[in-house]
Amino acid sequence: MQTTTQTYLVSVTTEDQYFSFYKTMPTRPTTSKGIKSQNNKIENWTKLQYPDWTEIDIVPAYEATV
Numbered sequence: 001m002q003t004t005t006q007t008y009l010v011s012v013t014t015e016d017q018y019f020s021f022y023k024t025m026p027t028r029p030t031t032s033k034g035i036k037s038q039n040n041k042i043e044n045w046t047k048l049q050y051p052d053w054t055e056i057d058i059v060p061a062y063e064a065t066v
Contacts, residue, residue, distance in 0.1 A: 004028050007061040008042055014052045022061060 006028040011020040023042055029035045039058050046056050 006038070009059045009061050010042060010046055011055075011057040011059075012046060012050050012053055013055040014050060015054060016052075 004027055005024050007022055007024045009020060010023050011018070023045075025038055025042070027034075027038070029038045042058050043056055046058075047053060
């Protein structure tokens with residue numbers, strides 16, 4: 001069975017600190033529209049969790065490990 005999840009490496013910079021974490025989404029987008037939508041969902045979730053953010057960087061985990 002093929003997996004349909006996608007894991008992202010999310011890096012957040014605040015005024016005081018810098019940290020990274022992995023976030024897994026339930027779908028793996030294949031179109032450019034789907035990728036943009038998925039990135040927007042992750043970015044908006046991150047903004048809610050860390051309201052004092054100054055920079056958010058989202059990279060698919062398979063690209064971060066290369």
